[in-house]
Amino acid sequence: MTKAKPAQSAASSDGSARRLGDEYIVSADELARFKRDGYVHLRGVMSESEMKVIDDAYDAFLDRRISVEGRDFNDMTTGEFGTDPANYAIVNVMLPRKYLPSLQGNLFERRAASIAKQLCGDGMVIDFDQLLAKQPFRNDAVFAWHQDQAYWIDTPDRRTATCWLAVD
Template sequence: MAFITREVPVEGKDFCDMSADYSKPIEDFSIINIMLPSRYKPSLKNNIYERRAASISKQLLGHDMQCDYDQLLAKPPNKPDAIFHWHQDLAYWPITKDTRTASFWLAIDNSTVENGCLHFVPGSHLEPELRDHCILHGDRNKSHTISAKLSEKDTPKPAELKRGDATVHHERVLHGSGGNYSNSNWRRAWVIAFRSQETVEEERRRGFTHSHNDPLEVLNAVGKKN
């Protein structure tokens, strides 16, 4: 909550609303998104969640996995427009040879269909091509968000979680989340993503750190098909 109340200062577009363009007033945010919380509050680094997730990512994908970025996502109560548009994470990132990723999504609150839990499209990670994504507000200067359309064959499934539980997802799985229709419950989550050492080094060489303040030329790779 210290991030949400701005007690912990976060620079520029790293504090934004993923459901709206950058002109929306902060007090009206529907999906409060904080990129790289451990950059802004270094004492978060190497916490028990990160250590356990790191171990699981290595067991799933190999010993070269390392933490690439973290992110906090919070939907306050009564935000029916807190819609996180359908996407595949890989479409947000520059193209790299090795795409292996384990993205952990830790529920800080019970996460339900009512308060806007994640939904996944089973099997979509096996598709050879990424889906087409459009830039939600037409210009990455206006908003970071990109969006894919579901096809008639897609059958998304909700992933309701108890607080303290986590999901792990693949870089190609199509996912998104709905609005928060609860009158009283927040839906807060803490994401930590692990990628190979080689990929993280390549991203950094290109100037890509997952900060929304990264230069737009780096982000321009984003939204295009792999």
């Protein structure tokens, strides 16, 4: 008796076969799910070693080694700012690439641009960036599933791809 081959090799299930430099290849099935459901979960967009630059930058923001002005560093649940972030349920850093320009054009941004183009077509650009950090063991650290477009101003081109990257 022979065992059936798995549907995906280890290389493809971790995303490595789909990472090609600045590109990440979205499958036809994933594109169809995005068009049908309005979202798609893409695994393995970044390897663990590729995450180091982003991990280090985010740690620097959360440790307050990078200065962020006023309300651009706040508690997403209350809007509180200028106080000890250890008390925040969800740390919200608005526009991290403004405060750390070396983040601009990082590998995740380039791959996200590749993904957005595949999902939405040409002409997609970065409009906004944000870091959210849920504090552990907090019942009020809830970030509910939602659709952003309801909050946005009306524009002739409503194409959008919000690219979230989970950072541990």
